Amino acid sequence: MGGSEIRRTMPLFPIGIVMQLADLSARQIRYYEEHELIAPARTEGNRRLFSLNDIDRLLEIKDLLEQGINMAGIKKILAVSQKEPAERDTVAKKPELTDDELRTLLKKEMLSPGKISRSSLRAGDLSRFFR
Amino acid sequence: MGGSEIRRTMPLFPIGIVMQLADLSARQIRYYEEHELIAPARTEGNRRLFSLNDIDRLLEIKDLLEQGINMAGIKKILAVSQKEPAERDTVAKKPELTDDELRTLLKKEMLSPGKISRSSLRAGDLSRFFR
């Protein structure tokens, strides 16, 4: 656990800025939250505050969506990519999609034109904006 | 001119976040702007938006203030630290403080207890928050 990681999770950006950075509408961002793909922090006054990680995540969501994957599928995929490498193999629990369903999804992705297995995460890493 | 510099100047943070990051009150931040020590961007609706550079600058201001330097002095000092190394020597124009005044200021700084010449810029570099 590399201490300095805390910073990428620091809630910093209001939705207006995130809209610009990720090129998404407020509606889209809130919809993804509604479907539990992201869970931005909130101010005392209930305004959303996004971290750098949140924004990276939104870019991944955007990417996966463009590949024709739906909320459920994206949720599943992000859930895996979220785990620490250690857990990643061990924890294969609580699938909200049956294996059958996931297989169908992935098959669909395979058949989609263009980019194949380049959904290898870090789709649009926000770190390009800094330093 | 290293191209990627653009990003540190990107207006991203509303004043509420900056208050936390720099540990300054809104009043203080606006006061420094009033005295032209910073010039944050504005949204279409006139809300201030600060860049990483702006926040670094605020931390420098805070540091200099704690050393007993006033607005005019800080403005002068930051003006110098702002220049690119190339210009820095060439451009010694339009001092809004006389040389006498500046000398007095710097003498005062020298005599202040504690930290001496550690005002060597990059006082509280914000980059520590990222990566």
Added chain:
DNA sequence: ATTTTGATGTAAGAAAACCTAACATGTTAT
């Protein structure tokens, strides 16, 4: 060929966050 579903747009009303301007307060310097 309809009907459903999934993702997004849009509108309305309320509340939070921010804005400027003005006056108040506590130091430090003259």
Added chain:
DNA sequence: ATAACATGTTAGGTTTTCTTACATCAAAAT
């Protein structure tokens, strides 16, 4: 004692964001 400086506080107004609800449009299912 007065003046200058940095900051606090209050007031009234505007922008941004919030939730909720309904509308739209394409793709999938029937």
